[in-house]
Amino acid sequence: MLRSCATRLRALAVPPARRPGAVWRLFSSEKVIPKDYGLPNPSWSKDLRLLFDQFMKKCEDGSWKRLPSYRQNPTQTLKDFQTRFVDPRFMNEEQVSKAQQFSRSLEEGLGFEYVMFYNKVEKKMVCLFQGGLHLQGVPGFVHGGAIATIIDVTTGMCAIAEGIAMTANLNIDYKKPIPLCSVVVVTSQLSKTEGRKLFISCTVQSVDEKTLYTQATALFIKLDPDKRLT
Numbered sequence: 001m002l003r004s005c006a007t008r009l010r011a012l013a014v015p016p017a018r019r020p021g022a023v024w025r026l027f028s029s030e031k032v033i034p035k036d037y038g039l040p041n042p043s044w045s046k047d048l049r050l051l052f053d054q055f056m057k058k059c060e061d062g063s064w065k066r067l068p069s070y071r072q073n074p075t076q077t078l079k080d081f082q083t084r085f086v087d088p089r090f091m092n093e094e095q096v097s098k099a100q101q102f103s104r105s106l107e108e109g110l111g112f113e114y115v116m117f118y119n120k121v122e123k124k125m126v127c128l129f130q131g132g133l134h135l136q137g138v139p140g141f142v143h144g145g146a147i148a149t150i151i152d153v154t155t156g157m158c159a160i161a162e163g164i165a166m167t168a169n170l171n172i173d174y175k176k177p178i179p180l181c182s183v184v185v186v187t188s189q190l191s192k193t194e195g196r197k198l199f200i201s202c203t204v205q206s207v208d209e210k211t212l213y214t215q216a217t218a219l220f221i222k223l224d225p226d227k228r229l230t
């Protein structure tokens, strides 16, 4: 398993800016096309590609939607969020412009490789996740903090589908270690809403659904537009 992961990573020896789909600066207009990280790349295993294809098929009737995923939030989304929730005294424009989504900040194939699909009717978010070699905790297995991250991101996107929300509580039961470079399915579902509180359940399972690696519950709170975060 580790060997095949390393083989795929050798295909990534091309600098990021030269890879197809990477962020390109077009010199004439300085227009920047952000890369969508929720699409296959050479580091994706056969398992991840197969599952991706299966979910793309489910998208054809409109019941599921693939979520595009970027390193940086779209400018307008970021502006709206800051204007509504952040005290301007605590904003550092330079830092904000350089900041990246944590789960997308590692090199392709070595960190979090994932794509998410959302079913609006079922209020369900599915994340197909392959944890790379730089996410190691116990030798050969994915670090518990990395597992918590992918759960937070998946439950978080499930919550954000209801409105801008932040994690207030995350409870995780680690039941079996997740082998590095393997593919797992993270499924989260909105189970209950009480006012601004969103209760979300989550499982991390093997592709064949025979192994339950991790189970979690999360509480997200929809942000109150009358309260600043800082």
Ligand SMILES: CC/C=C\C/C=C\C/C=C\CCCCCCCC(=O)SCCNC(=O)CCNC(=O)[C@H](O)C(C)(C)COP(=O)(O)OP(=O)(O)OC[C@H]1O[C@@H](n2cnc3c(N)ncnc32)[C@H](O)[C@@H]1OP(=O)(O)O
Pocket (backbone or CB within 6 Å): 073, 077, 081, 101, 152, 153, 156, 157, 160, 164, 165, 166, 167, 168, 169, 195, 196, 197, 219, 221, 222, 223, 224, 227, 229
């Ligand atoms: C945020 C997204 C922004 C933009 C989206 C754009 C693009 C998306 C792209 C990528 C996103 C990727 C997904 C990322 C997901 C990651 C999410 C995070 O990791 S967030 C970071 C960790 N969380 C925090 O730092 C939050 C820190 N806490 C707070 O800021 C506040 O506590 C809060 C959560 C904002 C809540 O404060 P409020 O003043 O708004 O609420 P309260 O009046 O205190 O409480 C309301 C209600 O909720 C109950 N409650 C609050 N906290 C808890 C808790 N820990 N446990 C249980 N219950 C809690 C409280 O008792 C109240 O209940 P009620 O009285 O019954 O109404």
